Amino acid sequence: MIDVCSTISSFNKTREPERLLMKYRNMRTSPFVFLRATCHLFYERVAPDLHAMQAPLTWCMGDMHLENFGSYKGDNRLPYFDLNDFDEAVLAPTHWDLIRFLTSILVGAKSLGINSEDAKGLVKEFLSSYQTVLASGKSHWIERETSVGLVRNLLTAVKLRQRCDFLDHRTLFKGEKRRIRIDGKRALAVSPKQREMVEKFLKEFAENQPDKKFFKPIDVARRIAGNGSLGVDRYIILVQGKGSPDQNYLLDLKEAVPSSLAPYLNTPQPQWQSEAQRVVTVQKRMQAVSMAFLHPVTIKNKSYILRALQPSEDRVTLDGSVSSLTDVKKVIEVMGVVVASAQLRSSGRQGSATADELIAFSQGKDWIKQLIKLSEKCAKQVNADWKTYCKAYDEGYFAADKI
Template sequence: MPAAKHTPPPTPQERAALGRKARTAAPRSSHAEFVPARDRPDVVDVVEEQSANRVPELVPIRYGRMTESPFRFYRGAAGVMAMDLADTPRSGLRAQLCGDAHLLNFRLLASPERHLMFDINDFDETLPGPWEWDVKRLSASLVIAARANGFGTKERAGIVRAAVRSYRERMRTYAGMTNLAVWYTRFEEQWVREQLTEKVGARGRRRWTEAAEKARTRDNLQAFGKLTEVVGGERRLAADPPLIVPLTDLLDDATRVRLEGQLTRLITRYGRTLQSDRRALLQQYRPVGMARKVVGVGSVGTRCWIVLMLGKDDEDPLILQAKEAGPSVLEPYCGAGGHRTEGERVVAGQRLMQATSDIFLGWERVDGLDGRRRDFYVRQLRDWKGIAEPQLMLPEGMRAFGELCGATLARAHARSGDRIAIAAYLGGGDVFDRALAHFAELYADQNEKDFDALSKAVRTGRVKAESA
């Protein structure tokens, strides 16, 4: 029987030619365009549709947070932007997307080796799709944040162009690297600090140092001290309604016992998705308390549970977060991801895009939870997480931070997409950089209109909003 013939993979030269050819279908300058579709749905209807499957009593908190500012609205409107991006030019080249790559989803976090890293942090919407969409979401977020700080038009354009240039130049660097070299690339905090030294003043360097030091204190012990209390000699999760509500305060006894059993099984069964050594570590802990938690802006109203686990004694804590995973907002425009559950989609995307991930990151599907089948992904609640504060940034600081985000996003895309083709498409000039600076301004205008529409809906009573 003759041996099967194998089609040789395309050469680097062929991959580069593919990228350059893509400019014909989608010229780089065309990415400057943004015109809302004529039949664009009412944005309040879009936001409400996303809220339909969420915990009803928490939805007003989501609207309350989204109407605090245009940037807060943007954080909760990944689905709105996905709808808009579907009508924009695309090169035809794909990568694993974050799906919500705004600037606050780039932050400090811990590696399993206990090194402080800079990476993407949010993967609820991750899915393969047009790589340009993540870059556009990052770019628009920078303009929206810069407007909130009162930065001028030229300053905003400089910030976006620097971030996109960083993405483009990094992708061109990755195109020349070996597969393993790309895979092993990571941005440790010390390297980031060195990069920032020449780009920000003493104030910026001081803020970065403070942020890194603070991140190292935001660990499981800090969360343990902040989120728990001793009642009747027993350690339990402390109530902070409506943001944190223990099951004992949330449900009647019969319903609580049933839900506790379901969540205990979730934690036990999800361990099968961990590496064997990490599964063995998980088995050394026992659950002693559970609570519902409100998280983020766009995620408010999704079912999110925190589980207090104790190890060798009452001072050996592990706090896990089990967060509901629904379909990605990208799915209507990019297709399904091919995973068996939405939790697996989130975890697989995170592991593919991040340089290093939480050792307790895994997933599970639960039947009968809240009366229906639901997918969850699980991770540590807090493990050395440091988040940017754009409202405190000067123009040079936001520019430097944008460059760091652009480089990080390029590395994430290079792990899954055709980095050689993408790099060839982008080229060595600044055509794409300038195009996205223009796009970001146009989309920031649209975001402000959408923010005003939701704010009006709150004022007129069409939707209810609460502060929390």
């Protein structure tokens, strides 16, 4: 028997209290946000059912849900729409990613502005699109010229974004220099010790880079972003970049922690040099084009992922109250294409199934019925767990003095 509140509390016990309180507050807002923030609880619940099902091994992003698809600029400087969060990445049966995504559609129906029956229809649309691409054995990539509907609108919009506008949104001027905007929503102040640690790291990192001046630090803050990872060690860093003030760059430095899926998997995993190497390696395997500037690094024996923050990073707004159901369906279909393509692209690597094995798997029908049935069961469980959480939260179980 799983005790929802103690499980959540135990999982988050090492998180930084200030940002952890933000996470707990966010989780109270909706079952969809709760789902996003409790990947560990989700897989603890569903693991026995998944172990009873047969599926080929694939590289999985681990935390696949509606909010973990989006735009970014690749290392070829073009914007793409793809999977974008690999913190939980592992080698696992393909169902492990699929069930979380399908559940997110059902749990997120209200957030999507659609009813439960339409949400069930979207589940089928996703699986149909996923199965079609998997059966073809050919991976696709989604860029502006190959996209449609809301995804095309997003990629067209982000292509026009300027770095200086992005910087103006995240920073402010003090004299002639930019400083990170400490607003309590995206950034919090750092301690002198934290600033010293980050600046020392950047100086050492720059020594092995072609343009050492690029990484000269201007300012550092603690970053507020995401849901599940809120409270891990994370910084936003303003660096010299290609010149001040409008060619400065913002970097994200995020601690990499073990995957939440690991305790529940029977699948042997590669021996990674670090958790950050796991995340970055799988991300580069699964994405159509690698995100620009992505590095696994180590600071004081802790593993971190260093990357650039881009003006082109964004998500499609899936809201049935402002977009037609047809438009939402097209986005879900694109997501099916993206997932199947990522699995095909990373096939045959360190134990993952080959493309031929994935094609053979796609011909089956029983797994689709099993996943649809299991996703409905999972959605009911998530909603029940959220209600349990809300009651405890309202009674002060997750208050500051309990952390």
